[in-house]
Amino acid sequence: MRRPRFEGDQRRSTMTALQHGSAAIPEAKASIPPTSHDDIDEALAILSDNADAWVKTSIDERIRILDELVASTHRVAERWVRAACDAKGVRRGTPGEGEEWLGGPVVVLRNLQLLKRSLKDIRDSGSPKLPGEPKVLPDGQVEAPVFPTDALDKLLFTGFSAAIRQNRSVTKSSLRDNMGEIYRNPPTQGRVSLVLGAGNVSSIGPMDALHKLFVEGEVVVLKMNPVNEYLGPFMDEAFRELVRLGYFRVVYGGAKEGDYLCTHELVGSIHITGSDKTFDAIVWGTGAEAADRKRRGEPRNDKPISSELGNVSPIIVVPGPWTDEEIEFQATNIASSLTNNAGFNCNATRVIVTQSSWAKRGKFIDAIKRAFARAEQRMPYYPGAEERQAAFLEAHPQAHQFGPRGEGKVPWTMITDLDPTKADDICFTTEAWCGVTSEVPLDADDPVAFVEEAVKFSNETLWGTLSCSVIVHPKTMKEPRVGQAVEKAIGDLRFGSVCVNHWAALAYALVTPAWGAAPGHPKEDIRSGNGFVHNTYLFDKPEKSVIRGPFVVKPKPAWFLDNRTSHEIGRKLCDLYANPSLLKVPSLLFSALRG
Structure with missing residues (x-):
């Protein structure tokens, strides 16, 4: 490989940036013009005007909206995957295309369906219904099962299970009282949340937005990452009912637009999937002044901020x-x-x-x-x-x-x-x-x-x-x-997710587990971040997700690098999660067996 040439201070600065934490990433060249400050102001004004209406929206209306989002996400899925493959240089019909299905519309559709199920449970019985009985571990910690959620999960993920370990203040008898806080005690005022989208996996931005909307009760402005901002129009189309009602907006731009949004008076909270370097820039600023602020404990931005910031x-x-x-x-x-x-x-x-x-x-x-x-x-x-x-x-x-x-x-x-x-x-x-x-x-x-x-x-x-x-x-x-x-x-x-026998990305992809860093990092030393997303059973105090799977799985998992039919599996899973039916399983299994 031809190594990049570094000269003097340029090489030292590059190596310094790589010394600790997530690497500093150069800003990508824009493919869509950045949203002007005037248009950002207008988008935030619309969201702010509708934030109170969102927190007062009935559960039945939210379920109706989720149904609309399922249909519109499914309609845009093929074009979404095609655009991602083109941007990443992925050939169609390869495992790479399968990754774009599985890490894109498939998990978003699964997220939508699981949220809808939990909201129906809250409407009918007061809280989400767990797929099994919670247990108390030998050390006294409560562990709640979250996967498999139904017969379909058992068929598609035979032998896999997932559970969420709760904060130690939660007891088995109080678990129900620590689920779905915004539905037990609805806020009286709404809030606008800024979601700073990730540039790598296409489902991260929309799923972070869904968490903010349906788990935390905030309307969302999603700023696309310049790396994958080509997906923005598909997000608008997939979430068009939320756009129509004034609960969701997509904007574009780089660090300049991101800073404008982070410091905007109408933005009440921030969620970022990115690097600890970006988190520090938002909270503390940059350069010597930022270091001084961190030492004094005086952030430049004191808005509530949650984050997922990477890991070794x-x-x-x-x-x-x-x-x-x-x-x-x-x-x-x-x-x-x-x-x-x-x-x-x-x-x-x-x-x-x-x-x-x-x-x-x-x-x-x-x-x-x-x-x-x-x-x-x-x-x-x-x-x-x-x-x-x-x-x-x-x-x-x-x-x-x-x-x-x-x-x-x-x-x-x-x-x-x-x-x-x-x-x-x-x-x-x-x-x-x-x-x-x-x-x-x-x-x-x-x-x-x-x-x-x-x-x-x-x-x-x-x-x-x-x-x-x-x-x-x-x-x-x-x-x-x-x-x-x-x-x-x-x-x-000390990790937010621990997976036995398989890649820990399953904690992300199954959607019911809480996804995020181990709790407890102060802003001065944020490491992998703070807070959780996904968590479709709406636990208020999750601490760790634990996923377990068989030592060897047959047929070959769809995410394996040499699965020859992962693109077929991804497309069929997309159809299945859009319109669940056991009648679709045989065709899906046929593709899986040929992988």
């Missing part, structure tokens, strides 16, 4: 008696968690944590390399990807690269045998935000000691608290000491 995401691989077939499955599983969306995901696997003495470690790493070697090369559509990969290669010139190299290309990159004692390694401190991952072996005498060390390493060395995964063989889990250690690890890992 670990996958902890517990040693066990894996067969060759199981090694190949999990190797593809892990590789897919990086190659998805060309590596531009906040939950992409960045550090694979292994036991150094595991007899199958070498075979497993070789299998991951083979998976990267057969993965289709993707266009690095996000600005600065080549420079970010170059910074990791400079720190680790021995990195393994898979795929074509040269200008405009970022090969899949895997850095192995990292030293866990070097806490300042770029792989541990910095979210690569491109197709780069790494592996670190930990010394431990047995699986129990390894699990304990892996938790400590993930909590104390890696940057971020958004999501992580633990891969553990079912036979290993049946060993009492190891099983207990893994269950303890799930509780001890």
Whole structure:
């Protein structure tokens, strides 16, 4: 690969920006003219005028609106996916197209249907009906089941489950009183929320808006990210009923327009999916003045702000008696968690944590390399990807690269045998935000000691608290000491989502889990962010989402990098969630079996 040339201070400033947290991303070139300040003022005035009406809107009317949104989102879905594929250089009929279906209109439609179901439950019985009985964990924490939600989920995701662990102030008897706050105690006044959309996954902006509207009760102005602002017209069309009623608006622009919106007197709250650098710029400003403000605890913007800001995401691989077939499955599983969306995901696997003495470690790493070697090369559509990969290669010139190299290309990159004692390694401190991952072996005498060390390493060395995964063989889990250690690890890992045996993106895609960083970060040290989104059972005090899945899944998961029919599966899931019917399942399963 041709590495970018850096001269003097330019190189030092680039490396400094990559030293900690999420990488500073250059602003993308606009494809749609920025919205003028006058037009922003007009949009905010319309929203402000209708904010009180929204909080007074009946549940039946909200359900009607959701039905309208389902129909309009389904109508625009094909064009939405086509535009995303064109912008990202994705060939139709490939796993990349499948990703755009699954990470776009499919999850938005699922979100709409789940919100509608919860609102019907609130109307009929006072609160959302859980799909199972909550339980109290041995340490006293309440865990509420949120998946599977129905027979359809059980058919499509056999063996998968999800639950949300609640804040410790919530008891089993008080759980119902900690669901759907805005419907139990409706606010007397409305508020305008600014949602700063993400540029990578097309469902993030609309789903963040849905959370603000239907879970928090605020009308929304969605500012599109310049990277994917081409989707803005589709958002307008998908949410046209909300637009017609004056509850939703889309605007365009870069940092200048974003700052104007953040400081606008009519904006009452802010939600951002992006980087900790952008969060700090909003709250504290930039440069020396920002550092002084942070030290004094005097933000330049004191509006309520929630955020999801990225992560150096670990996958902890517990040693066990894996067969060759199981090694190949999990190797593809892990590789897919990086190659998805060309590596531009906040939950992409960045550090694979292994036991150094595991007899199958070498075979497993070789299998991951083979998976990267057969993965289709993707266009690095996000600005600065080549420079970010170059910074990791400079720190680790021995990195393994898979795929074509040269200008405009970022090969899949895997850095192995990292030293866990070097806490300042770029792989541990910095979210690569491109197709780069790494592996670190930990010394431990047995699986129990390894699990304990892996938790400590993930909590104390890696940057971020958004999501992580633990891969553990079912036979290993049946060993009492190891099983207990893994269950303890799930509780001890300081991440907003923990996924067992699969990529933690499932916590995002299932929609019922609460998606966000581990609670407790102050604005002065925001890390992966604050607050949760999705959470369609409307828990007021979620703390952690836990997803569990089978060690090996058949047929092949739709999100795997080598699934040949994921584009068919995505389109059929879109139709299914738009108009749910068990009669559509056989055709969907036929496509899945051919993947």
